[in-house]
Amino acid sequence: MRLGNLPNHVGIIMDGNGRWATARGLERPHGHREGAAAVRRTVRAAREKGVRALTLYAFSEQNWARPGGEVEALMALLQEFLVGEREEILGNGIRLRAIGNTKRLPLVVRTLLGGLIAASEHNEGMTLTLALSYGGQEEIAEACRTLAARVATKEIDVGDISVAALRNEMPSLAVGDPDLIVRTGGERRISNFLLFGLAYAELHFTDVLWPDFGEPDLDEAIAAFQRCERRFGGLGEGAASSQRASSPSAT
Ligand code: FPP
Numbered sequence: 001m002r003l004g005n006l007p008n009h010v011g012i013i014m015d016g017n018g019r020w021a022t023a024r025g026l027e028r029p030h031g032h033r034e035g036a037a038a039v040r041r042t043v044r045a046a047r048e049k050g051v052r053a054l055t056l057y058a059f060s061e062q063n064w065a066r067p068g069g070e071v072e073a074l075m076a077l078l079q080e081f082l083v084g085e086r087e088e089i090l091g092n093g094i095r096l097r098a099i100g101n102t103k104r105l106p107l108v109v110r111t112l113l114g115g116l117i118a119a120s121e122h123n124e125g126m127t128l129t130l131a132l133s134y135g136g137q138e139e140i141a142e143a144c145r146t147l148a149a150r151v152a153t154k155e156i157d158v159g160d161i162s163v164a165a166l167r168n169e170m171p172s173l174a175v176g177d178p179d180l181i182v183r184t185g186g187e188r189r190i191s192n193f194l195l196f197g198l199a200y201a202e203l204h205f206t207d208v209l210w211p212d213f214g215e216p217d218l219d220e221a222i223a224a225f226q227r228c229e230r231r232f233g234g235l236g237e238g239a240a241s242s243q244r245a246s247s248p249s250a251t
Contacts, residue, residue: 005226006049006050006051006052006222007051007178007179007180007202007222007225008051008052008053008176008179009051009052009053009054009055009175009176009177009178009179009180010046010051010053010054010055010178010179010180010181010182010221010222011054011055011056011057011178011180011181011182011193011194011198011201012042012054012055012056012057012181012182012183012184013057013181013182013183013184013185013190013191013193014035014038014039014056014057014058014184014210014213015183015184015185015186015187015191015209015210016031016184016185016186016208016209016210016211016212017031017032017034017035017209017210017211018031019031019185019209020034020035020209020210020211020212021034028070028073029069029070029073029074029077031209031211032070032073032074032077033077034211035077035210035211036077036080036081037211038210038211038212038213038214039056039058039081040081040085040088041213041214041215042054042056042213042214042215042218043056043085043088043094043126043128044088045214045215045218046126046218047092047094047125047126049218049222051126052126052127052175052176053126053127053129053175053176054126054127054128054129055099055129055130055131055172055175055178055194056128056129056130056131057131057134057191057193058074058078058130058131058132059074059078059100059131059132059133059134060131060133060134060135060191060192060193061100061101061133061134061135061138061192062135062192063133064104064133075105075106075109078105078109078130078132079106079108079109079112082109082112082113082116083112086116086119089116089120089123089128090116090119090120090123092125093123093124093125093126094120094123094125094126094127094128095120095121095122095123095124095125095126095127095128096113096116096117096120096127096128096129096130097117097127097128097129097130097171097174097175098113098117098129098130098131098132099129099130099131099132099134099139099171099172100131100132100133100134100135100138100139101133101134101135101138102132102133103133104133105132105133113130113132127175129172129175131172131193131194134172134192134193135192136172136190136192136193136194136195136196137192137195138192139170139171139172139195139196140166140170140195140196142169143166143169143170143196144166146169147160147161147165147166147169166196167196167197170196170197172194172196172197173194173196173197177197177198177199177200177201178194178197178198178201179201179202179225179230180201180202180204180221180222180225181193181194181198181201181202181203181204182204182205182206182218182221183203183204183205183206184206184207184208184209184210184213184217185207185208185209185210186205186206186207186209187205188205190203200230200232200233202224202225202228202230204220204221204224204225206220206221
């Protein structure tokens with residue numbers, strides 16, 4: 001990993017807690033508990049490296065379909081995290097945000113979350129965004145509803161609906177589009193995470209289960225990002241400077 005050229009915004013799909021526990025003959029919530037410890041390690045490592053924004057997929061809108069006991073265990077861990085990490089967050093200038101349908105969270109979690117978001121809102125270090133009851137498709141639909149309502153009240157014209165206008169309505173992208181998406185746990189899919197913003201993100205998949213994830217794994221993901229040439233549909237530095245315009249790719 002080099003010090004320069006860090007991804008500005010890193011998103012992580014934290015997968016593999018259940019398998020980590022099952023492999024040890026433990027109940028799934030034990031895996032989530034170890035997963036929460038990996039969250040702490042990763043937040044610290046990302047901040048120390050100088051990542052400006054970290055978005056963690058902690059609970060999807062679809063995760064409500066899990067058995068009640070598992071959902072309860074996850075909510076209890078979240079509550080514990082918000083209490084236990086308060087000092088770490090405030091003491092290190094981290095700005096906490098949440099994206100998703102947070103109205104569905106238990107009141108105690110919402111209260112703690114709201115309190116820490118408010119207390120950290122002027123912090124200027126890394127922005128930590130917890131995706132909670134979050135879905136990328138749901139976020140796009142919500143942005144469409146907002147713009148459609150403005151068209152209905154004639155605040156804007158249909159022609160004003162642009163990529164930029166949609167992006168402006170997506171809380172996940174207030175810290176910029178993600179540059180790097182990491183998924184742990186060996187599966188290679190996006191599972192409804194940051195769908196609109198990841199158009200040009202580099203994707204890094206690792207077999208490491210989330211509870212085992214640590215600083216070396218974050219370094220590996222960042223190093224992989226740094227090896228990529230990002231072209232955003234253009235030709236990239238090398239091709240442009242050598243005037244070779246032969247590649248038809250728009251990647
Ligand atoms: C996916 O693993 C993980 C989740 C659905 C929850 C992620 C939660 C944490 C990392 C801990 C709590 C979070 C915070 C912010 C304190 P899985 O259960 O789908 O694993 P599996 O694919 O092995 O079954």
